[in-house]
Amino acid sequence: MDIESSSISSTTPFKNMTPREMVTHLASSNVVVVFSSTDCCFSTVAKNLLFSLAVGPTVIELDRHASGSAILAALCQLSGDTRQPLPAVFVCGKFLGGVEILLAKHINGALIPLLKEAGALWL
Template identity: 40%
Template sequence: MDTMSRSEAQELLWADHRCFRIDKPCVPSALQLLSPLDGPLERVEKIAMENAVVVFGMSTCCMCHVAKTLLCGMGVNPRIVELDNDVSGPAMERAIIAKMVLLPYSNSDIHQHPPLSSAIKPTLPAIFMGGRLIGGLDHLMALHISGSLIPLLKDVGALWL
């Protein structure tokens, strides 16, 4: 049996450590422990279907904060999923971004969503209403400015007045 010297073992551990960037420890939630076989897209869709309004974002993102503040200021109690505090957050973020790229082509009414420029990559926050991806902060603000946000929130059951 081949044995490794202490310095070789330390170098191997150091090489492995450099491959991973861990900002803070992630603890799996009860949902993740109960359904570990769900893929990231399935998990995103499940969360979106179970809540009237969901905001997927990052805890340190200013645009995510603006979306949360706007919705809470209107009396909506959205489900907030901070992907940087979730074990499967990076995989869910990739699934959401892929879904956002296809957003303009997924609805029959193409004019409901502003077109995505080829130079602009979809970013967080990603807002779901009634189980359907609405888009990012730009789409949320466009709905608000056009006056169609409140009726949409009423339709999905997030507002009653």
């Protein structure tokens, strides 16, 4: 599910939220969330891995979101990383990490059990 600036109108609960509150709300309201940028190859790898596992993450493309730069700043604060923290992957409201963590968990066999436990995967 893609959430872009056009799909979040002034009547949604996001209107009066700070960017950090938006991140927290989206992450806790969806099983798997990927904050991404359409031109980021690392984001593409993370999304493709999740889709290949039959996980349908909620994807927020920050370069297409009206509050994208503010949300990116909030992600930097949450992750403790001042560099670009994309992709930022959340599972069950908890920050999992970026593409490196996602791939490492997949390689060491921890990702599929995590996704099953979260209810994002029914294999």
